[in-house]
Amino acid sequence: MIKPLAIGMVGYGFMARAHTNAYKRVNDFFPDLAYRPVLQAVCGRDAEKVKAFGDQWGYASHETDWRSLVCRPDIDAVDICVPNNLHKEIALAAAAAGKMILCEKPLSITTAEGKEMCEAVESAGVANTVWYNYRRIPAITLAKQLIDSGRLGRIYHFRANFLQDWTISSDVPQGGTATWRLDSTAAGSGVTGDLLSHCIDTALWLNGKIKDVSAMTETFVKERVHADTGQVQPVGIDDACAFLCHFENGSLGMFESTRYARGHKALFTFEINGENASIRWDLHDLNRLEYFEHGKDSIVRGWRTIHVTEGEMPYMNHWWVPGLSIGYEHSFVHQVADFLGSLEQGEPCQPDFRSALQTQAVCEAVLQSGKTREWVSIK
Ligand SMILES: NC(=O)C1=CN([C@@H]2O[C@H](COP(=O)(O)OP(=O)(O)OC[C@H]3O[C@@H](n4cnc5c(N)ncnc54)[C@H](OP(=O)(O)O)[C@@H]3O)[C@@H](O)[C@H]2O)C=CC1
C-alpha cells in the first residue's frame, strides 16, 4: 500500500510552483515509490492570492500564517519556499513540531543560523533536504558518475559561472514581494547566496571540499528605492562576485556570478579539467554533456557531445524513449523522487541540511573575503 505524505507548502511563488508540479508528477513517472505526496495545505500572507494558488494547483486548504501550518497534525512535511531570511525560523518551528523539512536554498543567511537548523533537525530526528536541484539534472548526475569512476583522473581545474542581467537598471527597487532578492535583510546576500550557492553545491558534490577562497565582490548600483518604504536606501547585496579557491584534492577553482551580464538570463556553466579528460556543461543545453578524452587516438580525439537521453543514463528510464529531452522542471521531480526513496530506505536525502551547511560556509567565506580582500579558510 502506498503511504500518503501530506505536504505543507510555505510560499506560492516560483519555487512553490516548481515543487508542486514535482509532487503532482512524481508517482506517475516513478511508480515504484512507497510514498505519495498529498497537497494538504499552502501558506502565504496574501489570503486571496494563496487561495487562488491553492485552488489552481489542487491544495486541500490554505493558511496565512506559517506558524499555524507547521503545527497542523495533518501535515507530515513542510516545504519552505519563501525568502531566505525566513528559512531558519520556519525550519526550527517545523523541526520542533516533528515535521520533515524540504528547504529551499540557500539553507540560511549565515553559517551560525545554518548550524542551528542542522542541530534542530538532527535532535528532532526529522528527514530533511535542501533544494540544490541542479544536481539532479541527468547530465550533472552523469558527470558525477564519470568523475567517481576515475575517468578524468586527477582533477586540476573546476570553473563555474552563473550569469544574469535582470538588475542592471537602477530603477529596479529593492525589497517588496517581487524584488526581495535585492534587499539584504530578506536575501542575506546577492549573487553569492542566490546563484553562486548552486555552483558551489555542484562543485562540492563533484569535486570535494573547498579549503580556502579569495573573492572580489561589487555593488554597482549603490542606492535603490525600497519597495516597502518608498525611501532611497543603500544597497547591501553583492551585484557581482568572482572568487578563486583551493579544493582539498589539490585542484584550483574559479567561480563568477553577476546580475549585470547583459544578454544572459540564467547562464549556469561549469568545466572540469582532469589529467585524462575534461567535462563541460551548460544549463542552456542541459541534456548534453561535452566530453574530451585524451586517451583516444589523436586523429579522432576531440570534444564530443554526450546526449544524456539514453535509458541507462541517470533518471532517463523514467521518461520518454531514447533521444527525447527533458527540462529544468524534471530536476525537481527527481529530487522529490529521491526524497521519497530515501524515506523508504531510512537514508538521508542529499544534500541534507548538514551537507548544505558546507555550501553556506563557503558562501560566508566568499563574502568575508570580498570585504577584507584576504584569503579566507573554510572552517
Ligand atoms: N532551487 C532553485 O533553483 C531556486 C530556489 N529559489 C529559492 O526559493 C525561495 C523562494 O524563492 P521564490 O519562489 O523565487 O520566491 P517568490 O518571491 O516567487 O515567492 C515567495 C513566496 O513567499 C511568500 N512569503 C513571503 N513572506 C512570507 C511569510 N512571512 N509567510 C508566508 N509566506 C511568505 C510570498 O507570498 P506572500 O507575499 O503572500 O506572503 C510568496 O508566495 C528562496 O529561498 C530562493 O532562494 C528560488 C528560485 C530557484
Ligand SMILES: O=C1CO[C@H](CO)[C@@H](O)[C@@H]1O
Ligand atoms: O537557480 C536559480 C535561478 O535564478 C533565480 C533568481 O533569478 C535563483 O533564485 C535560483 O536559485
